Amino acid sequence: MTATEVFLQQVIYGLSNGMIIALVALGYTMVYGIVELINFAHGDVFTLGGFLALTIVGALGAAAVLNPDTLGDSSHWLLLATLVIGAGLFCGGLNVLIDRVVYKPLRSAPKLTQLVAAIGVSFILVNIALFWGGAPMKILGNGNAAAASKNFPEILEGSNLLGEESNVVLRLEDLAIFAVTIPLMIGLTLFVKHTRLGRGMRATAQNPIAAKLMGIDTDRVISATFLIGGFLAGAASVMWSVYNNSISFQMGFRAGMDAFTAAVLGGIGSLPGAMIGGVLIGLIRSLSDGYIETRWTNVVVFGVLILILVFRPSGLLGLKQREKV
Amino acid sequence: MSAAAPRFTLFSRSQLIVLGLLAATPLLDLAMPSLQLSAPMRTIVTSAILALGLNIVVGWTGLLNLGIAAFAALGAYAFAILTCEIYPFQVGFWWGVLLAGAFGALAGWLLGAPTLRLRGDYLAIVTLGFGEIVQDALKNLPAVTKGTQGINPLPAPTLGMMEFSSETPVRWFYLYLAILAVIVFLCRNLEFSRLGRQWFAVREDELAARCMAIDPDKVKLKAFAMGAALAAVAGALIASQLSSTGEPSNYDFQMSILALCIVIVGGIGSITGVLVGSIVMVGLNNVLLPIATQSLQRAGIGSTGNVLTSPDNYKFLFFGLALVLMMRYRPDGIVHSAKAVKK
Incomplete structure (x- = not known):
C-alpha cells in the first residue's frame, strides 16, 4: 500500500465511524441543549439498540430473510430498514421512559444530582444488556457467556466496491452508513427548523420559562427531544453493529x-456542531489508529476532549455562554 | 452554615462509634471463621480512605470527580516503583505510602490547575477522561509499569519490631484501621479549619465566596490535590495489601463509581457518612455478594451457564439503583450532614 492509499483507507474508516458517532452525538447535544443534562445513559441506550437489532435478526432467522427468493434482491435493504426503524423506536421509547421516571422528578435538582442519577441509569442499562446477552441470546443461537461479545451477522455483502485488486477497501456497508445517516441528519435539521414542535424545541432551549409563558408545552417538547435523540441512537447502533x-x-x-x-x-x-464533531472524532480515531498506534487511540481522543474543554469550552460552533447565576 | 468549632476531641461521637464497630469486626471473624472476613474488612478500610479523599472534592467543595480511581492507580504505581525490589529506590513501606500521597497531590494539582475553572459537569467529564487516560497509559508503558502484569512483589508494612504478613491478617487490619483513624482525625480538623469553611462557601455559592475575598480557583485546587493525595494513599495501601499493583484496568471507572456510591449513599459531606457508606457498599459488594454466590452454588442453582443466577451479575444494577434512588429520595445520604444546605 502506498502512503496515499493508507491515508485514503483511514479516511474512509474515519468518515464511516464518524457518521455513526455523529448520530449518537446529536442525542447528547439535543438533550443538553434543552434540559442541560449530560445524559450519561445515552451510550447504554445505544447498546440496547444493538441488542434489540440482534434479537430481531435472530427471531426472523437472518438466513431466511436474506434469501433472495423470498423478497428479491432488496431483502438486505428491507431488513436494514426494519432494524433501523425498530431499534430506533425502541431506543426512543426507552429514552422517553427514562426521562419520565428518573430525570423528570429531578428537573429542578442541582445539576450534579441529575448527572449522578444519569450515571445510575447508565449502570442499570449496562446490567440489562448483560442479562439480555444471557438466556435470550442463547435461545437465538448467539450463545456462550452473557458477557462475551456477540457476533452480528453480515447483512450487507462485504466485497470491495473499488474492485478486488484495489488496496483501498470501500464496502457497501460504508455507503449504507451514509445512506442512513445523511437523510436522518437532513430530516432532523428540517424538523427543528420548520415544524411547530421544532420551533418549540428551539424556544425551550433558549429559555424554558419564557417558552412556557408563550404557551409551549415544554414537557411535550422535552419528551420529543428524548424520543428523537433515542431514535438516532437506535439507528446508529444498528449501523454500528452492521459495520463492526x-x-x-x-x-x-x-x-x-x-x-x-x-x-x-x-x-x-x-446540531451542526455535533455532526461536524462526530465526523472529526471519527477521523481523529482512524488516523490515530493508522499513524500512531491503536492502543493509544483512546488516550488521543480523551486528550483532545480535555484540550478542547480547557482551551475552547464552547466548542467549534457553540456560542460563548456565561453560567447562569 | 457556620459550624461553631466544637470542643477539642479526637473524634466526634458518631465517628468513634463507627470506628469502634470496625475495630470489633475481627471478633465477627473469630466467631464465624468460614466467612473469612479479614480481607474484605481491609478493603472496607482502604475504600473508606479513597472515599474520604473523594468526599473532600465532591462533598465539601461540590466538584464532581469521576476519575478518583486514576489517583489511586498513580498512588499504587508510585508506591510500587518506590518500594519494589526490581527498582533502585526501595524506600520501604512508610516512605512509600507518604511519597505516593505526595505524588498523588502533585498529579491532582497538575490536572486541576488547567481544568478547575470549567463548569461542574464538564469538569466531571474531564476527570472521567483522565481516569481512562491513566489506565491506558499504565497499560501501554510496560517498560516502566510492567504493563498488564502489574508490579510485584511489594513490601508489607513494618512497624518497629512488628512484622505484618498474610499470616497475621488481624494485625494488618488493625494497622490499616489505625491509618484510617489518623486520616479521619485529619479530615475532621480540615473540615472545621479555615480552608474547610472556604470549601463550603465555594460549594454553596461561588460568587458570594468570591465577594468574601475567597479565591475559588485556589481553594478548589487545594481540595483537588488533597483528595488526590488521599486517593493515592489508598492506592498504595491496596497495592501493599495485594503485594502487587494488579493490572491497570483494576483502577477503572467502576472503582471510581464505587467510591462515589460510598460518598453518596453514606452521606455526602459527612465523614461518618463515608465510613458508614464504605461498610454498606463494600460489605454488600465484597462480603454479601460472594457469600450469596457461594451459597447458591452449594444449593446447585448458581450454574455458570445462567447469567441470572449469579449474584455477581447484579452488581451494576445494584450500583445503578443505589445512585438513582438516593438521588431521588435521599440526596443527602444515610447519614445526614448538618452542613448540607437544602436547595
Whole structure:
C-alpha cells in the first residue's frame, strides 16, 4: 500500500465511524441543549439498540430473510430498514421512559444530582444488556457467556466496491452508513427548523420559562427531544453493529464517550456542531489508529476532549455562554 | 452554615462509634471463621480512605470527580516503583505510602490547575477522561509499569519490631484501621479549619465566596490535590495489601463509581457518612455478594451457564439503583450532614 492509499483507507474508516458517532452525538447535544443534562445513559441506550437489532435478526432467522427468493434482491435493504426503524423506536421509547421516571422528578435538582442519577441509569442499562446477552441470546443461537461479545451477522455483502485488486477497501456497508445517516441528519435539521414542535424545541432551549409563558408545552417538547435523540441512537447502533459485526454489553461506554466528545468538540447544544464533531472524532480515531498506534487511540481522543474543554469550552460552533447565576 | 468549632476531641461521637464497630469486626471473624472476613474488612478500610479523599472534592467543595480511581492507580504505581525490589529506590513501606500521597497531590494539582475553572459537569467529564487516560497509559508503558502484569512483589508494612504478613491478617487490619483513624482525625480538623469553611462557601455559592475575598480557583485546587493525595494513599495501601499493583484496568471507572456510591449513599459531606457508606457498599459488594454466590452454588442453582443466577451479575444494577434512588429520595445520604444546605 502506498502512503496515499493508507491515508485514503483511514479516511474512509474515519468518515464511516464518524457518521455513526455523529448520530449518537446529536442525542447528547439535543438533550443538553434543552434540559442541560449530560445524559450519561445515552451510550447504554445505544447498546440496547444493538441488542434489540440482534434479537430481531435472530427471531426472523437472518438466513431466511436474506434469501433472495423470498423478497428479491432488496431483502438486505428491507431488513436494514426494519432494524433501523425498530431499534430506533425502541431506543426512543426507552429514552422517553427514562426521562419520565428518573430525570423528570429531578428537573429542578442541582445539576450534579441529575448527572449522578444519569450515571445510575447508565449502570442499570449496562446490567440489562448483560442479562439480555444471557438466556435470550442463547435461545437465538448467539450463545456462550452473557458477557462475551456477540457476533452480528453480515447483512450487507462485504466485497470491495473499488474492485478486488484495489488496496483501498470501500464496502457497501460504508455507503449504507451514509445512506442512513445523511437523510436522518437532513430530516432532523428540517424538523427543528420548520415544524411547530421544532420551533418549540428551539424556544425551550433558549429559555424554558419564557417558552412556557408563550404557551409551549415544554414537557411535550422535552419528551420529543428524548424520543428523537433515542431514535438516532437506535439507528446508529444498528449501523454500528452492521459495520463492526460484533456487539457487547459494554460497547455503549466507549461509543458514548466518543459521541460526547464529538458533541463538546462541535459545541454542545449545536446540531451542526455535533455532526461536524462526530465526523472529526471519527477521523481523529482512524488516523490515530493508522499513524500512531491503536492502543493509544483512546488516550488521543480523551486528550483532545480535555484540550478542547480547557482551551475552547464552547466548542467549534457553540456560542460563548456565561453560567447562569 | 457556620459550624461553631466544637470542643477539642479526637473524634466526634458518631465517628468513634463507627470506628469502634470496625475495630470489633475481627471478633465477627473469630466467631464465624468460614466467612473469612479479614480481607474484605481491609478493603472496607482502604475504600473508606479513597472515599474520604473523594468526599473532600465532591462533598465539601461540590466538584464532581469521576476519575478518583486514576489517583489511586498513580498512588499504587508510585508506591510500587518506590518500594519494589526490581527498582533502585526501595524506600520501604512508610516512605512509600507518604511519597505516593505526595505524588498523588502533585498529579491532582497538575490536572486541576488547567481544568478547575470549567463548569461542574464538564469538569466531571474531564476527570472521567483522565481516569481512562491513566489506565491506558499504565497499560501501554510496560517498560516502566510492567504493563498488564502489574508490579510485584511489594513490601508489607513494618512497624518497629512488628512484622505484618498474610499470616497475621488481624494485625494488618488493625494497622490499616489505625491509618484510617489518623486520616479521619485529619479530615475532621480540615473540615472545621479555615480552608474547610472556604470549601463550603465555594460549594454553596461561588460568587458570594468570591465577594468574601475567597479565591475559588485556589481553594478548589487545594481540595483537588488533597483528595488526590488521599486517593493515592489508598492506592498504595491496596497495592501493599495485594503485594502487587494488579493490572491497570483494576483502577477503572467502576472503582471510581464505587467510591462515589460510598460518598453518596453514606452521606455526602459527612465523614461518618463515608465510613458508614464504605461498610454498606463494600460489605454488600465484597462480603454479601460472594457469600450469596457461594451459597447458591452449594444449593446447585448458581450454574455458570445462567447469567441470572449469579449474584455477581447484579452488581451494576445494584450500583445503578443505589445512585438513582438516593438521588431521588435521599440526596443527602444515610447519614445526614448538618452542613448540607437544602436547595
